[in-house]
Amino acid sequence: MREPIDFYFDFSSPYAYLASHRIGELAERFGRAVTWRPMMLGVAFAATGGKPLVEIPLKGDYAKVDLVRTARLAGIPFRLPSRFPLATLAAARTYYWLEETSPAAAVPFAAAAFGAFFAEDRDISDREVIADLLAGAGVDAAVGLAAIATPGIKERLRAVNDEAVARGVFGSPFFFVDGEPFWGFDRLPQMELRLAEIAA
Amino acid sequence: MREPIDFYFDFSSPYAYLASHRIGELAERFGRAVTWRPMMLGVAFAATGGKPLVEIPLKGDYAKVDLVRTARLAGIPFRLPSRFPLATLAAARTYYWLEETSPAAAVPFAAAAFGAFFAEDRDISDREVIADLLAGAGVDAAVGLAAIATPGIKERLRAVNDEAVARGVFGSPFFFVDGEPFWGFDRLPQMELRLAEIAA
Numbered sequence: 001m002r003e004p005i006d007f008y009f010d011f012s013s014p015y016a017y018l019a020s021h022r023i024g025e026l027a028e029r030f031g032r033a034v035t036w037r038p039m040m041l042g043v044a045f046a047a048t049g050g051k052p053l054v055e056i057p058l059k060g061d062y063a064k065v066d067l068v069r070t071a072r073l074a075g076i077p078f079r080l081p082s083r084f085p086l087a088t089l090a091a092a093r094t095y096y097w098l099e100e101t102s103p104a105a106a107v108p109f110a111a112a113a114f115g116a117f118f119a120e121d122r123d124i125s126d127r128e129v130i131a132d133l134l135a136g137a138g139v140d141a142a143v144g145l146a147a148i149a150t151p152g153i154k155e156r157l158r159a160v161n162d163e164a165v166a167r168g169v170f171g172s173p174f175f176f177v178d179g180e181p182f183w184g185f186d187r188l189p190q191m192e193l194r195l196a197e198i199a200a
Numbered sequence: 201m202r203e204p205i206d207f208y209f210d211f212s213s214p215y216a217y218l219a220s221h222r223i224g225e226l227a228e229r230f231g232r233a234v235t236w237r238p239m240m241l242g243v244a245f246a247a248t249g250g251k252p253l254v255e256i257p258l259k260g261d262y263a264k265v266d267l268v269r270t271a272r273l274a275g276i277p278f279r280l281p282s283r284f285p286l287a288t289l290a291a292a293r294t295y296y297w298l299e300e301t302s303p304a305a306a307v308p309f310a311a312a313a314f315g316a317f318f319a320e321d322r323d324i325s326d327r328e329v330i331a332d333l334l335a336g337a338g339v340d341a342a343v344g345l346a347a348i349a350t351p352g353i354k355e356r357l358r359a360v361n362d363e364a365v366a367r368g369v370f371g372s373p374f375f376f377v378d379g380e381p382f383w384g385f386d387r388l389p390q391m392e393l394r395l396a397e398i399a400a
Contacts, residue, residue: 048257057248058370062381073393170258181262186386193273 002198004033005191006176008164010041011088011110012052013172014067014078015185017118020111021076022188023175030195036110038092041172043161048170052085070185077119086117086125089157093148094130096156098139101147105137112136202398204233205391206376208364210241211288211310212252213372214267214278215385217318220311221276222388223375230395232377236310238292241372243361248370252285270385277319286317287325289357293348294330296356298339301347305337312336 005027009016027034045051054060064080071078091113098106112133116122122129131141147153164174168181175182175191178198182191205227209216227234245251254260264280271278291313298306312333316322322329331341347353364374368381375382375391378398382391 044258048259049251050256050259051249056250056370058244058368059248059250062368062370062383065381066383066387069390073390168258168262170256170262181265183262183266187266190269190273 002030002032003178004035006035006037008037008039008169008174009172011038011091011113011117011124012085013041014118015070016173017114018071018074018076018078018185019173019175019188020114021074022185023173024107026188026192026195030199032195034107036095036107037160037164038088038095038110038157039161039164039169039172040089040092040157044165044170047165050170054084077115079119079121081117081121083123086123088124090127090130090148091124092157093153094134094144096160097144097147097153098137100156102137102139105139109133109137109139202230202232203378204235206235206237208237208239208369208374209372211238211291211313211317211324212285213241214318215270216373217314218271218274218276218278218385219373219388220314221274222385223373224307226388226392226395230399232395234307236295236307237360237364238288238295238310238357239361239364239369239372240289240292240357244365244370247365250370254284277315279319279321281317281321283323286323289325290327290330290348291324292357293353294334294344296360297344297347297353298337300356302337302339305339309333309337309339 005023007019007023009019023034041050053063068078068080091110094113095106095110098109113124116129116133117124124130124133127145131145134141134144167176171183173183173185175187177191177194180194182188182194205223207219207223209219223234241250253263268278268280291310294313295306295310298309313324313330316329316333317324324330324333327345331345334341334344367376371383373383373385375387377391377394380394382388382394
């Protein structure tokens with residue numbers, strides 16, 4: 001089996017949500033696994049002077065048009081969240097807790113968190129919503145909520161943030177295929193061509 | 201005939217160069233003309249807090265990888281210019297002078313200026329290069345170089361910049377199809393789908 005595809009993202013990134021609908025199937029077609037790496041994009045922004053799209057004049061308004069159009073053309077359910085952006089620290093920490101303790105539940109939890117935010121307009125910064133998602137993944141929610149407040153899990157997420165910045169991640173979603181970077185949902189077709197070239 | 205597609209760009213934008221290779225054929229397929237609108241992207245950046253890609257840490261380095269890859273996959277000749285970015289005021293003013301005085305030469309001049317910069321690594325901020333390109337378009341270069349220093353042509357470009365910002369242009373290339381905005385070479389497939397929907 002070839003190297004996994006690294007998939008860095010922030011749970012508050014709508015383009016990462018769109019990519020989360022496609023990356024599993026795309027990777028599998030080329031015999032690859034996917035390493036999901038939720039992170040705090042704000043840390044990367046601090047390194048690059050980037051800003052959340054919605055805070056940028058003109059570009060933020062355009063992004064809303066582009067997102068709705070892109071989701072429609074891709075056939076992926078999407079609605080603009082009424083609260084945006086949200087704090088995604090709890091969701092990211094929960095992912096790493098699951099990865100350590102119930103690895104089979106980690107990606108389903110992440111996919112459900114994305115769907116809750118971008119298809120169902122739920123507030124994934126809310127502990128109750130995180131608890132619901134954990135219960136949906138068949139995991140003891142109380143144990144999870146307690147675990148994500150521990151220093152070990154906080155440190156795990158910090159280490160991923162640092163690793164992402166060190167690898168040049170500056171936006172979300174951000175992928176690496178055998179070390180080659182691909183940024184954005186709109187680069188999945190290029191990633192597919194590259195995967196095909198490598199497989200040939 | 202339907203409304204023309206508006207094509208705003210800065211001559212220093214490599215993604216606009218790539219788009220310049222496709223937009224004519226794409227528009228024609230749907231019975232549309234293209235209104236080429238060279239502008240000073242710096243004016244839009246002043247309004248949005250944007251910056252040239254190459255000046256942004258990490259993102260600038262990634263853009264070089266992405267550009268070469270995107271051009272290769274699209275089959276468009278491209279090399280990273282050795283001098284970048286360049287002042288594109290003279291090229292933009294020359295375009296508007298041609299549009300007024302020799303309209304049939306304006307788009308061929310713009311296409312040649314893009315190719316000089318991004319395929320042949322020539323310095324299009326240089327008056328000699330502009331003179332060459334004018335001569336190549338069958339136009340008296342000395343008359344052109346004199347004309348672009350006149351207040352009328354300067355004012356024409358300023359008016360386009362103002363109009364672009366007023367319409368929400370914040371990047372290059374930037375298109376409008378019946379008022380709907382599309383930003384980026386990578387959005388041409390979406391524009392094509394929209395043109396097809398309108399034509400249906």
